[in-house]
Amino acid sequence: MILKQVIRYTNAPAIEATWVRYDQMPDVEVPASPALYDKDGNEVQVAVEAHTRPGEVIETVLKCHAYSNHPEQIAMLRADLGANAAEHEGLIAEVEATYTPPPPTPAAEVWERIKAERDRRAALGVKVGAHWFHSDQKSRTQQLALTSTTLTIPADLQWKTLTFTPPPVFVTMTRELAIQIVQATAESDTAIFTAAEIHRMTMEAQADPGAYDFTGGWPASIEDEAHDAGIQFNGSAV
Incomplete structure (x- = not known):
């Protein structure tokens, strides 16, 4: 040539x-x-x-x-x-010499992306014992209601989990389990929101906030667990 x-x-x-x-x-x-x-x-x-x-x-x-x-x-x-x-x-x-680098991505724009990832992860689920449970807003409301002492939970109430091997997996729901799920959700939210704030502070210290990679550094999720097991996790299908 x-x-x-x-x-x-x-x-x-x-x-x-x-x-x-x-x-x-x-x-x-x-x-x-x-x-x-x-x-x-x-x-x-x-x-x-x-x-x-x-x-x-x-x-x-x-x-x-x-x-x-x-x-x-x-x-x-x-x-x-x-x-x-x-x-x-x-x-x-x-x-x-004619090249002009684009202006850095505003930190506020990257923060919106971090918040979106934060909220997505908060809804991925929480783990109690051997099983993962839904943590979307509807599930949170239902789980919180089950902790009430004024509510009679039907005997042998089967509750669908997020556990993915093999789906679907149901467990018997009790008031004690509901309390554990609510507590785990609160702890998970705290950990996820803390990770988001760490990402925000680190990102804002960068010369180019848009180049900051915030895909790591989050608490373990069911998505991560599935990935480690070689499984493509799809929460909407569970």
């Missing part, structure tokens, strides 16, 4: 590089041909001696790519050019 040309666009901060291949076609043997005359004896085609016509060189474009002024694109251009990069460094530097 041969580098044919490197050009700078006039209507955009970009560079185009083209690589080609040249194929030499075989020579062609041209036979002799006599002169030709019209009816009046005028020569209309001269005689041609036998000769060899050199074969054509066929150009095939193998790669033609446009590179923007983004640092990643410029790095890719230099890598693609390889040993030819030095020859075109002046042109590359001109285009590279």
Whole structure:
């Protein structure tokens, strides 16, 4: 693959590089041909001696790519050019200098993303004993009501859990179990909200809040437990 040309666009901060291949076609043997005359004896085609016509060189474009002024694109251009990069460094530097980094993502915007993840995790469920229980708002209301001493819980009330192996798993609901679930939910909320605040403070200290990764550092969830077990967890299906 041969580098044919490197050009700078006039209507955009970009560079185009083209690589080609040249194929030499075989020579062609041209036979002799006599002169030709019209009816009046005028020569209309001269005689041609036998000769060899050199074969054509066929150009095939193998790669033609446009590179923007983004640092990643410029790095890719230099890598693609390889040993030819030095020859075109002046042109590359001109285009590279036109790049203006985007402004950092506002911390307030990233905080909204962290809060969304916080709230999502708060609704993933809580673990009591060997089982995971729903922690969405509707389930929280139901579980809290079951802790009331004025409510008579039906004997052998079967309560669906989030436990995923094998689904569905039901357990017998009692007032004592309901209290444990409510307590576990409160503890889980506290841990999740604390993790969110730590993420917020760490994110706000970054030069570019948008580059901060807040996917880790959360309390273990049923989603994490399923992932560790090689299972794709889908809470809406449980």
